[in-house]
Amino acid sequence: MARMNDTQLILQFKQGNTRVFNAIVERHKKRIYFFALKLSQDHQKAEDISQETFLRAYNKLHTLKEESSFVPWLYRIASNYYRSIIRRPMLKVVSDVDLNSLAIDRQEEDDNEMEKAMKCAIAQLPKKQKVALVLRCFEGLSYKEISQIMGISNSAAKAHVSYARNKLRDLMERTNDEM
Amino acid sequence: MKCNQAKNYMSSKLDSELSRKKSRLLDLHLKSCENCASRWKDLQKQEALFSEISFGDPGEKYWKNYSNEFVFKKRFPIYRYVTAAALLLTILGMYFLNIFYQDDYKIYDLALANDQQAQRVILLKEKELGTVDKRYFLRDERFLKVEKFVLKLLTLRKMSDSFNNLEQLYARGREKHLSLYHLWQTDKKRSLPIVVKALDHDNFYLLALSLIKESERDAYRYFATLNKAVMWRVLGDLRGYYSLMMLKRSALSGNKEAIRALGKRSSIKAARVLFTCMNRYQIRGDAVRALHCLRPFSIDLIHEKIRQDDPVGIELSTQIFDDRTAGVLLEMTARTRNFSKIVNSLSKFKSAQNVDFFMNLVPYKKYRSLALSVLATTKDSPRVNRFMIRGLQHGHLHNEFLKAIGNNVSPEMIEPIVNVAYKKGLSLIATKALLHMPKKKIIPYLVVMLRSSRLRKSASVILEKLTNEDFGTNEYLWINWLKRSEI
DSSP states (O other): OTTSOHHHHHHHHHTTOTTHHHHHHHHHHHHHHHHHHHHHOOHHHHHHHHHHHHHHHHHHGGGOSOGGGHHHHHHHHHHHHHHHHHHSOOOOOOOSSOGGGSHHHHHHHHOOHHHHHHHHHHHHSOHHHHHHHIIIIISOOOHHHHHHHHTSOHHHHHHHHHHHHHHHHHHHHHHHHHO | OOHHHHHHHHHHHHTTOOOHHHHHHHHHHHHHOHHHHHHHHHHHHHHHHHHHOOOOOOOHHHHHHHHHHSOOOOOOOHHHHHHHHHHHHHHHHHHHHHHHHHHHHHHHHHHHTTOHHHHHHHHHHHHHTOOOOHHHHHGGGGGGGGHHHHHHHHHHSOOTTHHHHHHHHHHHOSOHHHHHHHHHHHOHHHHHHHHHHHTTSHHHHHHHHHHHGGGHHHHTTTGGGSOHHHHHHHHHHOOSHHHHHHHHHHHHTTOHHHHHHHHTSOSHHHHHHHHHHTTSGGGHHHHHHHHHHTTTHHHHHHHHHHHTTOHHHHHHTTTSOOTTHHHHHHHHHTTOSOHHHHHHHHHTOOOTTHHHHHHHHTTSHHHHHHHHHHHHHOSOHHHHHHHHHHHHHHOSOHHHHHHHHTTOOOGGGHHHHHHHHTSTTOHHHHHHHHTTSOHHHHHHHHHHHTTSTTTHHHHHHHHHHHHOOOOTTOHHHHHHHHHHSOO
């Protein structure tokens, strides 16, 4: 199963072998989790977004026409879900998981000032610009893919990224001045 | 290049998607603009930072448990069952409703056949449930026989389509008055154009007018669509502020129809507007006529203006007045700046109130002839006659008194006039004054006058005029004639 590519796995899934979806999750879980983490900068939310993304993908995979565009499709689900949850105030869930045990917190302490400022600035970006920037600069997607994911035109995607870069620079500059 | 454009170019350059030409332009700009140059440096640093920045891996333990945390199973597609159930329910509902409706339609037909009981049942059902199919009654003009019932049904509840149904009834039914009224009650805004249009028909005029009075502010915008004659009629019959302002604008721009309409409005406000029209010569006549129609409001206004010493008001008082006007004018005589105008106006009132005023006015040369002529024609004759006789006997103003007396036909005056006639230079004017007196009384005096050499000629001329006899200046012939005649 590990040798199969995404397209083959999806075809098998469509034929009724739902077990192959675990392989798909294994393959893409980190990508989606980190994408969600960059957007939300919160482990809890990133986990929620990634899991919801895979759940939705599982339920709707049979409707996917082009198997080759599976990854942008996953990004699209994730970014849509992210945009929908930040639209409404989240209910705070008290999790049984001991969050302190997670490596993320320990590592945050090691983050240098610059990274902290950058994360803080990204968090302040408008949501569309944030999604476009993360997809372009962190995930390294092309503008065509970004436009597919976000459901916008190519030039609009470029404009979003350009605004995001410039705004990020302005925010960083402001943070540096304050420091 | 502007800085905003440069920002976009920078982003493209970071993506290595900027053409050579644009890249050159950007470089040129960066050399000239310090801000953009600094921004470009920051952006480059920032781009490098993107790849360095780490968001922290939750660790292998987390990833191992990740897939176990959720079990993939097809979510219960509850919405499908819900949709199916809803569909089933709808079909069942439709089936039962159809059965009920079939029963309903039997009752509807009975109601259309003017069955009172069926109508009562339908009305009750509409009142309680609002489920009566009203369109059934409107279809194919079924309502014509039971129009009042259908109207009652339509107005029982305000539904979204009740206005349209009523409009249909108004257009095609016979009870148009009732329909129009209910249309108005249902939705004033939507029915306004219809009501305004109804003003064109004499039958609906009064109803439509009374409805429009309720919301004149919205209605007056539609007046322009009316026939001009009807529009002026409506504006004259309305009583609100907006129609008055509309009339005022038109009246001041010289529209005579507007002035006539103002005359119908019977309010002091309309009178005020008309009063301002008096300043325009072209429309003064129409304004006066309209003010005539506006009595007593216009009279109150004129009194107010007289008290304010307004010359136009004083002049108008000769044409538009009542019993109090003379009193108001008299009050003002003591403190007016338009004394001569007030005197002129007062001279038109032949009332006993004015007698004292005009008697006091006689010594003043300017007003003497006017005052005397007023006194001579006034109705308070005994007092005035005494005054005139005194004037004739003692005064040195015989001439003017005699001229004024020409209008007075009181027989008491004959003797004093005859006495004056013997005075030098006054014979002709005095004998002329006698001309208007009763024939029977003056002929003996004239015959006696024939004895006087000074009066003989004028007396004989007047005798000839009065009697159509020609006895010349011969006194005896006249006396004989007098004895023979029946006078």
